[in-house]
Amino acid sequence: MKLVIAIIQPHKLDDVKKELYQEEVNLITVSEVLGHGRQKGVTEVYRGIKETGNLLRKIRLEIAVNDNFLERTIKAITKGARTGETGDGKIFVLDLSECVRIRTGETGPEAIG
Amino acid sequence: MINAGDTAFVLIASAMVLLMTPGLAFFYGGMVRRKNVLGVLMQCFIIMCVLGLQWVLFGYSLSFAPGNAFIGSLDWAGLRGVGLEPYADYAATIPHQAFMIFQAMFAVITPALIIGAFAERMKFSAFLVFTLLWAFFVYDPIAHMVWGTGGLFRNLGVLDFAGGTVVHINAGVAALVTALYLGKRKHFPQAVAPHNLPFTVLGAGLLWFGWFGFNAGSALAANGIAVNAFVVTNTAAAAAGLTWALIDWLHNGKPTMFGTVTGAVAGLVAITPAAGFVGVIPAVLIGVGVSIICFLMVTVVKMKFGYDDSLDAFGVHGIGGIFGALATGLFASKALNPAGADGLFNGNPKLFLIQLGAVLFTLVYSLIATFVILKIVDKLIGVRVNEKDEAIGLDLTQHKETAYTVLE
């Protein structure tokens, strides 16, 4: 079992979701986060003052998958989120030691699907 | 002779109509996605600035100064000769400038209504040029024809108490043209959930409040006609809001907040041309009727024909305005307002035909002129933002700002 964490551009969320559904990955958690990588934030203007280095809005996805789904999940996120410019984001893959479905008490790979 | 009561009334009414534009900004602004809210607010607010200047410099003269049947002259440009004495042809008991500034607020809100059609995808620079040209070539001529002395429709006996034709049909048709010209947003027909529905409700509340200035103020005196307009305005809005809520309940299982405010605004639109000429029972009928028709337009027709009138500027204002102008031709009563005319139901079918003719003319005129203006602006600077900017949102790409912070 793996936990896939992806940081993507907010406006690519719809595209990523579409790709994930096509790969039959239907269980995701989405949160709004702030951060920046190499591009060092965005420039905004407030009453004539340029503000550089503001943290950028990003979307964080968390997807728990069984091992056989890992590759297509990564493929779907990459395909949906890529624009080719700086700021497209990152995907992290972590080992997942346990998963419990609260309603039934099922554990392990059963619980993920 | 200046009457203090009338002057007080028209000035306060003018302030109330001014407040409708920020109200509209929030009404629309709540409906868009959070990345585009400033885009909408900015378009509304800059119109208050640009049209506020255009009107005193040229617009008032082109609309109301003596001219031909289609447009006024430039004799009153820069308010030359528009002073603090009454000008009896328009309003005999208030300073001429009071009438001018009351009308200014109408010139401001009319192009602001169109914003609903091209929300979330128009370039700000193109929007500015479009709006200014539209004021000169569509609003001012139509205002002159309907309300100006010597204007074509005024001479034909068209009744438009507070701007059904001039404001709502005019802007509504322009909205349809713009929505078609700019094309759909990327995700259409998938609906966009309003990012802040309470803002939309706040906007609707401010609009309802300001509409009393709009309609009752159009009597241009604190008299019985103003009172009648006030009463039927409230009644029609109430009837339309309730009707929409009930349709929602039947059609979707629950009455919605969004539907109720949409209905109320449609009711306010529809009663606008009729406010000085009909009583409360017609007002109730107009309110019920407009909600039924507008509901069909924004839920069924829009999807069927696939035009992305994003915030339903055409579906609510255009359709509501047409319905109201025609309803005036049906229900108008000379018994109620001796300065008006009798409608079809009071034995005068001719008025209905006149109203119908004015609707058709305005429709065709606004349609063609809006299209030509868009075409010109498109050639000059391009009207639509590119796909990436649309995805990122207008706030950041057009104004380098974001509406809300996430932390702190």
Add this chain to the structure above:
Amino acid sequence: MINAGDTAFVLIASAMVLLMTPGLAFFYGGMVRRKNILGVLMQCFIIMCVLGLQWVLFGYSLSFAPGNAFIGSLDWAGLRGVGLEPYAGYAATIPHQAFMIFQAMFAVITPALIIGAFAERMKFSAFLVFTLLWAFLVYDPITHMVWGNGGLLKSMGVQDFAGGIVVHVNAGIAALVAALYLGKRRHFPQAVAPHNLPFTVLGAGLLWFGWFGFNAGSALAANGIAVNAFVVTNTAGAAAGLTWALIDWLYNGKPTMFGTITGAIAGLAAITPAAGFVGVIPAILIGISVSLIGFFMVAIVKFKFSYDDSLDAFGVHGIGGIIGVLATGLFASKALNPAGVDGLFNGNPKFFLIQLGAVLFTVVYSLAGTFVILKIVDKLMGVRVNEKDEAIGLDLTQHKETAYTVLE
């Protein structure tokens, strides 16, 4: 003789000016970080309460009752002798109390303007004491000198139609002093992004609306002068808003929402002293110049001299007020308002010098008065919250509340 039209006008205008203080609360509240918004809203709202009482008990008497050249007597304390008959010395056609309550709204909003300078860092208790002392020792005397019968500046021929000196210069200078006295916020000069820019836009819309009551209402009758004031108010606000947007566009590449409303408010502030004495063309010039100078002040001078006028109370209101008072000295026209005077451009340079003198006097008085009061309050209880409370935010540390929930 009481005139119903005039009385209706002044009463509604009073209500509109009252609404400006909640409007200002949102205007400022949207600009601060979310941990401080209740701090700002609370300061504005409590002023409505505290000054609302101070005014009827003492303030009105100190400002307007017969006294010496500097301050009124306490003869009218608790509204003793201030009844429902007109007092011709101030307004001959409305009840004396109508004049009093109209003025009350000015006494409320003036100290509220100062809040912008010390936002996000002043102790609430110190703020309360400061505000009350400021009302007694700065606002009431300046009001008496400018508007009270027998007042020093009034006797010299100073003209301040709706409060450019009394309200904007006065509060603007106090703001500068307070910003300097309290010192910078921790992160200055790094700018704080407004946590809710739509709130700021809402506030600006309400302010623009209320300003018609403020300026047109200052005619104290629904007459031609009121109409003129209304027209130039709208025009100056529009010209200034558009100008700021264009400067933004040139200077930063995009026109911003925040800049546009800042400009509009600066324009409204600048036209305030002139509203009853100038026509539309001077209004446009005043609007353009206040945005040029205001932009320079808040985007460049503030950082060069490094004073943390957090929400630009000085940069917008102080500067706007000063420009407006001086512009009145240039553009005032007796042809427009026979009760006024001619300015420099109408052949009367003396009047410009009088206005200049009044500005200098007010600057010095407000500066010294505000500084002494801050010093006293600081000795008594300390004016600034400690560093930890500033970091946590005023909402939680000063009011034990938070503005927004995170969940549900």
